[in-house]
Amino acid sequence: MSAEPIAAGTTAAPRRPRAVSLERAAVAALTVLWVVGVLLPILSLIVISVLQGRGLSFIWTVSFQPYADIFVDYRIETVLRTLRIVAVVTAIEFVLAFPFALWLAKGLREGWTKSILLVFLVVPFFLSPAARTIVWRPILGREGLINTALMSSGITDAPVDWLLFSEFAIHIGLIGPYFPSMVWPIFISVSLIDDELIKASRDLGATAAQTLRHVVLPLAMPGIAAGVIFTAIPMLGDNIASTLLGGGQVSLIAEGFDDLIRAMNFPAAAALGSTLLGVFILTAVLIGLALRRRGGGPDIFAGMKQ
Amino acid sequence: MSIKKTRDGKISRRTVIKGAAMGAAAFAAPSLILGGIRKARAAEGTIRMMGGPTVALEDWSLFEKETGLKMEFTPFHVDDVGALYNEILVNEAGERFDLINTLAGVQKNLVQQGMVAELDTAKLKNYAAISDTIKRSPVLYAGDNKDWSVPLYYNADSFGYFPEKLGLPRPPDALDWDLLLNSEQTLGQTALDGDNIALMIGGMYLKNRGLAEIGDPANMTASEVNTAANFMIERKQAGQFRALWKTYDEQVANFVNGEVLVQRCWEPAVKEAKAKGLDVEYATCKDFHINWMHATFIPVQAAERDNLDEIYTAIDWFLGGSYAAELAVLRGYTGSRMDLGLAFASDNDWPQDKIAQIEANIVKVDTKFSNPDFWIGGAPDDLAAYDAEMARFRNA
Structure with missing residues (x-):
C-alpha cells in the first residue's frame, strides 16, 4: 500500500x-x-525507566526498581480503573456520535444549519479544558442545580453526594470534551460514502438496518477506528476531569504521572509511561488481530486514500 | 558530553536529563535563545527575582525609592517542589535571576547540590535582630552553622470553618484538628490538601495525640509515613473527607459551593470567602498549627556577577520595615522583622486600621507559634515514600 x-x-x-x-x-x-x-x-x-533515582540524582546502574515501584496493588488498580473508565466513556461517545455523524453527513442538506453545527463541533477546541470542566461543579455539587431540583421536588431529603467528586462525575466531565474527537472522523468517512451505494442497496431491497450494517458500517470503519483512537488515547492522559471533578476521591493514571514527577521520582514516572506504551501497543495489536479475523484488517484504512 | 558528578559521586540529574533531552533540544531552541537574551540583558541597577506569587507586592515603588534599584519579579508556583528543582537544576534559573524565593526547607537539597551561595550576613543590617527561633527554625537551618537563606515571612496555617452552622466559637477561641479529621458532626463535609501535606497533617495529629512515635511529621521515615497514611486511609474510608484539593481556586470554590463545613486551607482562601459574604473563620487551634516560611537565597551563579552588593541591598530591604508592613496588610502574613514594620507604619502615619492589622500579626506570633514542633518544609528526605503512600491514600 x-x-x-x-x-x-x-x-x-x-x-x-x-x-x-x-x-x-x-x-x-x-x-x-x-x-x-x-x-x-x-x-x-x-x-x-531502568535507572535508579535517589534524591536529586540518578544512579547509573540498570535497575528494575522503578517497575517494582509501579507494580504494586494500588498503582495497578489505578491503571485498570483508568482503562475501564476510558473504555466506558469511549463506548458512550461512539453510541452518541455515530447517529449524530450519520445524520450530519447524510441526513442534513448543505446549508446554514450544517455549517453552524460544524462550527459548534470546532469551538470546544478553542476553549480552556479546565473552564469547560469546572462548569459541572455548580451543577453536580451538594448545593448544585440537580440537588436543588431533587430536594425542592421532594424526591430526596438530603443532597445526593455521589453526583460530584465521584467516578460518575468523571464520566460526565469526559463526555463533552471528547465528543468532537469521535464525531469528526466518523463524519468525514461517512461523507465519503457514495450516495449511489446507499441507493443501490435500497434498490436491491435492503432494509435501512441492513444497509446500515452491510454498507455504511463497513465503509465507515476507517473513521470509527480513527475516532476511537483520537478519543481514547488522549483521554487516558486526561488529568482535568479527574482533578476537578474527582476531588481526589478517584485516582487516575494522569494524576499518578503528575505526582511521581512532583516527587522527583522520574524513573518510576518513566516506568509508568513505558508500561502504558506497552498497553497501547498490545491494544493496537489485539484490535488489528480482531479486525483481521473479521476480514477487514488490512483494508481498514483503504478508505482514507480516496 | 562530560558527565558531572555530585558530591557523593552520583551522576547529577541535570546531566542525565540534559543528555536525554538533547533530541528535544532542537524544538526548544526559541526558549534557549530567549534565555540567552535574558542573560545578556542583565543590567546593573535591576534585581531579577523569581518567587511565589504571594512574595510580590502590588507595586514596587517603595523598593525603588528606598534602594534606588529596579525590581523585575517573575512569579513561580514554588509549592510545586519538583517543578522548582527542575527550574533551578535543569533550566539553571541562577543564570537568569539574582534572588530565588522558595518554601523554606526546599533550599537544603539545593545547598547540598552546590546551587546556593553562602550568605555574608555582615552585609545585612536587618538580619542580626531576627529572632533565633526563626533564623534557626528546622526548615531554614541546614545544621552546618552557616547561613544560606533569609526568612522573608511566615504563617501558622490551620483550617477554615463555618462557626454559625457548626455552633462553634470564633477565633481567638481555640478549636482542635478533630473537627477536620475525626468528627461525626463533620463527616463527609471536610476537605484537605491533595498532596503530601495531607500525610504530614496525619503525622502531626498522631504525634500530638501520642498515638504514634513520629519524629518530624514534615520529614517522616518510610515507616512513619506509612503509619500516617494508614490513619488517613482509615478516616477516608470512614467517609470523613468530601474532597482533596490541589489548587487555591478549589479551596475557595469548596466554601462558596457549600461542599464543606470545615476545610484545611490557606488563610487567603478564608479572606476571599469572607469577601464573598460567607461566614467563615480561620481557626486558631489548641493542639497545633502548620508552620511554614518563605525564604530567599542568592543562586551560586549570581554570587559571581558584579551586582552582588546590589543583591545584598535588595535582601536587606526585604528584611526591613516597609516590606513587612505592606505584606502584613496585603496578605496577612508575618514578616521576619515586624518590629520594623510597625515602626515604619507609625513613622509614615498609616491609618489606624492598617496599623491594627500589623499589630495582629505580632500577636499571632505569640498565639499561634507557641508549639514550634510542626514546621513544614517543601522537601522531605524520602520524597518517594511520601509519594507512594500518597498514591495509596488517594486510591483508598
Missing part, C-alpha cells in the same frame, strides 16, 4: 529529477524529525 507513491516517484525519476530530489529531501527531513522528535524521547523514556 504505502509502496505505491514511492514506486511512482522512482519511475518518474529520469524525467523530473528536481521534483524527486525535493521529494527525497522531504522524506529524509521528516524521517530525521520523526527520529529526533518521537523515537529519541521514547528511547530516553525507556532508558530512564
Whole structure:
C-alpha cells in the first residue's frame, strides 16, 4: 500500500529529477524529525525507566526498581480503573456520535444549519479544558442545580453526594470534551460514502438496518477506528476531569504521572509511561488481530486514500 | 558530553536529563535563545527575582525609592517542589535571576547540590535582630552553622470553618484538628490538601495525640509515613473527607459551593470567602498549627556577577520595615522583622486600621507559634515514600 507513491516517484525519476530530489529531501527531513522528535524521547523514556533515582540524582546502574515501584496493588488498580473508565466513556461517545455523524453527513442538506453545527463541533477546541470542566461543579455539587431540583421536588431529603467528586462525575466531565474527537472522523468517512451505494442497496431491497450494517458500517470503519483512537488515547492522559471533578476521591493514571514527577521520582514516572506504551501497543495489536479475523484488517484504512 | 558528578559521586540529574533531552533540544531552541537574551540583558541597577506569587507586592515603588534599584519579579508556583528543582537544576534559573524565593526547607537539597551561595550576613543590617527561633527554625537551618537563606515571612496555617452552622466559637477561641479529621458532626463535609501535606497533617495529629512515635511529621521515615497514611486511609474510608484539593481556586470554590463545613486551607482562601459574604473563620487551634516560611537565597551563579552588593541591598530591604508592613496588610502574613514594620507604619502615619492589622500579626506570633514542633518544609528526605503512600491514600 504505502509502496505505491514511492514506486511512482522512482519511475518518474529520469524525467523530473528536481521534483524527486525535493521529494527525497522531504522524506529524509521528516524521517530525521520523526527520529529526533518521537523515537529519541521514547528511547530516553525507556532508558530512564531502568535507572535508579535517589534524591536529586540518578544512579547509573540498570535497575528494575522503578517497575517494582509501579507494580504494586494500588498503582495497578489505578491503571485498570483508568482503562475501564476510558473504555466506558469511549463506548458512550461512539453510541452518541455515530447517529449524530450519520445524520450530519447524510441526513442534513448543505446549508446554514450544517455549517453552524460544524462550527459548534470546532469551538470546544478553542476553549480552556479546565473552564469547560469546572462548569459541572455548580451543577453536580451538594448545593448544585440537580440537588436543588431533587430536594425542592421532594424526591430526596438530603443532597445526593455521589453526583460530584465521584467516578460518575468523571464520566460526565469526559463526555463533552471528547465528543468532537469521535464525531469528526466518523463524519468525514461517512461523507465519503457514495450516495449511489446507499441507493443501490435500497434498490436491491435492503432494509435501512441492513444497509446500515452491510454498507455504511463497513465503509465507515476507517473513521470509527480513527475516532476511537483520537478519543481514547488522549483521554487516558486526561488529568482535568479527574482533578476537578474527582476531588481526589478517584485516582487516575494522569494524576499518578503528575505526582511521581512532583516527587522527583522520574524513573518510576518513566516506568509508568513505558508500561502504558506497552498497553497501547498490545491494544493496537489485539484490535488489528480482531479486525483481521473479521476480514477487514488490512483494508481498514483503504478508505482514507480516496 | 562530560558527565558531572555530585558530591557523593552520583551522576547529577541535570546531566542525565540534559543528555536525554538533547533530541528535544532542537524544538526548544526559541526558549534557549530567549534565555540567552535574558542573560545578556542583565543590567546593573535591576534585581531579577523569581518567587511565589504571594512574595510580590502590588507595586514596587517603595523598593525603588528606598534602594534606588529596579525590581523585575517573575512569579513561580514554588509549592510545586519538583517543578522548582527542575527550574533551578535543569533550566539553571541562577543564570537568569539574582534572588530565588522558595518554601523554606526546599533550599537544603539545593545547598547540598552546590546551587546556593553562602550568605555574608555582615552585609545585612536587618538580619542580626531576627529572632533565633526563626533564623534557626528546622526548615531554614541546614545544621552546618552557616547561613544560606533569609526568612522573608511566615504563617501558622490551620483550617477554615463555618462557626454559625457548626455552633462553634470564633477565633481567638481555640478549636482542635478533630473537627477536620475525626468528627461525626463533620463527616463527609471536610476537605484537605491533595498532596503530601495531607500525610504530614496525619503525622502531626498522631504525634500530638501520642498515638504514634513520629519524629518530624514534615520529614517522616518510610515507616512513619506509612503509619500516617494508614490513619488517613482509615478516616477516608470512614467517609470523613468530601474532597482533596490541589489548587487555591478549589479551596475557595469548596466554601462558596457549600461542599464543606470545615476545610484545611490557606488563610487567603478564608479572606476571599469572607469577601464573598460567607461566614467563615480561620481557626486558631489548641493542639497545633502548620508552620511554614518563605525564604530567599542568592543562586551560586549570581554570587559571581558584579551586582552582588546590589543583591545584598535588595535582601536587606526585604528584611526591613516597609516590606513587612505592606505584606502584613496585603496578605496577612508575618514578616521576619515586624518590629520594623510597625515602626515604619507609625513613622509614615498609616491609618489606624492598617496599623491594627500589623499589630495582629505580632500577636499571632505569640498565639499561634507557641508549639514550634510542626514546621513544614517543601522537601522531605524520602520524597518517594511520601509519594507512594500518597498514591495509596488517594486510591483508598
